[in-house]
């Protein structure tokens with residue numbers, strides 16, 4: 099959480115708990131009774147074969163799923179603040195509670211989708227600034243510029259775009275657009291960051307930058323990372339969940355899951371025998 103001038107966060111990164119979550123489209127069920135925690139300030143990786151429901155799951159965590167035609171969701175996703183002491187701890191909030199404003203929720207739980215989605219008519223600068231302006235309308239111009247620059251630096255894009263901030267975002271390459279969307283998400287200072295294949299179209303150097311960023315965010319932000327890159331999941335996540343056909347097969351500390359999976363299906367996936 100931040101104050102009106104975009105100052106320092108006062109609360110710790112919250113824990114998201116997914117409890118009995120099912121979701122789908124019309125008669126089709128994509129997620130079946132999914133439950134696992136995304137611990138506050140940690141990186142939780144979600145892995146699994148193409149089509150198993152990883153992107154659908156992420157979209158359920160900030161209520162984007164429900165915006166699609168015929169989409170439905172059942173179950174609970176709760177957010178619990180990590181307080182410095184138990185006395186300040188608050189009760190968990192169900193993000194699907196009718197009192198929750200989805201717009202405010204999506205600032206707190208930011209997302210970078212699998213395909214880059216820059217605002218097509220806006221400049222590079224405005225792509226990152228738009229959300230900041232919407233949430234902090236009284237921020238001064240220099241503070242806004244500083245916020246945009248910081249977000250672009252953190253996403254590893256600043257050097258590429260510093261001299262073309264007023265250029266159209268659609269002139270950027272696919273990998274640059276992906277980092278622009280990451281900068282846009284970081285700029286509004288979310289407490290939780292949902293990342294869907296954030297390095298899928300990046301070169302090794304840009305990928306390393308993003309992995310370092312995720313490492314640095316530890317503690318300050320709760321990250322849920324969908325990736326097909328198993329080495330990446332093993333390198334940078336604290337916990338990993340293996341999803342198969344919309345069901346959780348197993349989830350545990352990443353070190354344990356990658357070195358000694360309990361379920362033969364996890365082992366088969368990790369060793370490339372399917373998926």
Ligand SMILES: Nc1ncnc2c1ncn2[C@@H]1O[C@H](COP(=O)(O)OP(=O)(O)OP(=O)(O)O)[C@@H](O)[C@H]1O
Nearest residue numbers: 123128146147148149150151152153154155166212
């Ligand atoms: N808008 C939609 N309408 C109907 N079915 C959908 C829709 N979006 C996704 N699906 C279906 O839901 C299932 C899960 O899709 P999802 O995109 O969540 O998979 P994924 O694990 O992210 O796959 P990938 O690794 O290829 O990105 C797929 O079978 C897909 O066809």
Ligand SMILES: [Mg+2]
Nearest residue numbers: 152153212294
């Ligand atoms: Mg996907």
